[in-house]
Amino acid sequence: AVAFKKKIxxxxxxxxxxxxxxxxxxxxxxxxERAAEWVAPHVVKARKDLARVAAGAQERLEPAYTEARTRVVE
Known part of the structure; x- marks a missing residue:
């Protein structure tokens, strides 16, 4: 009975x-799930901000790149 009780x-x-x-x-x-729902909009915003900053950097570097390329060709 004791063994049965212990098993139960x-x-x-x-x-x-x-x-x-x-x-x-x-x-x-x-x-x-709540964390993922909270972070998703922040990730999307960060991705858009990064793309915007990268595009701006590329635009600022383009004249310097073109000038350097012209010098190498000359």
């Missing part, structure tokens, strides 16, 4: 651990 307690402990682990995993997944 062990099964209950295991079941509770599984339930707690599942709840924890669900909570982590929900937090990850």
């Amino acid at each position: 307690e062990k099964n209950l402990d295991t079941d509770q651990l599984r339930a707690e682990a599942a709840a924890f995993a669900e909570n982590v997944a929900e937090q990850a």
Whole structure:
């Protein structure tokens, strides 16, 4: 009877651990989803800002590149 009781307690402990682990995993997944929803617009904005800055840098460098190329050809 004692062994049977210990087995039942062990099964209950295991079941509770599984339930707690599942709840924890669900909570982590929900937090990850919220984080992804929050960060997505920031990533899009950063990508647009980077593209704008890169285009501006390219425009500023174009005259110097053209001048240097002309000097090499001459």
